[in-house]
Amino acid sequence: MEDVKREILRAVEELFESFARDNVDYERVRWELDYIVYPSIGSYLADGSLTKEEGIEIFEFCERKLRELKLMMDSA
Numbered sequence: 001m002e003d004v005k006r007e008i009l010r011a012v013e014e015l016f017e018s019f020a021r022d023n024v025d026y027e028r029v030r031w032e033l034d035y036i037v038y039p040s041i042g043s044y045l046a047d048g049s050l051t052k053e054e055g056i057e058i059f060e061f062c063e064r065k066l067r068e069l070k071l072m073m074d075s076a
Contacts (some may be wrong), residue, residue, distance in 0.1 A: 007053040016065045026070055
């Protein structure tokens with residue numbers, strides 16, 4: 001399970017880097033998280049590939065990255 005978590009975190013990190021690099025607006029980032037990333041994480045939770053604790057850790061990571069991205073966009 002740890003491998004799945006590590007892969008998801010790596011993919012989310014790359015996703016946020018591409019958002020920042022491509023100047024994707026905040027609302028689009030939120031949409032991507034709400035409709036693509038979060039449901040995918042939920043699927044991994046449902047099939048047992050992730051534990052509840054790992055899911056929480058990934059969701060918290062996404063929210064932290066989203067806040068960081070918003071602060072970066074607001075200060076630009």
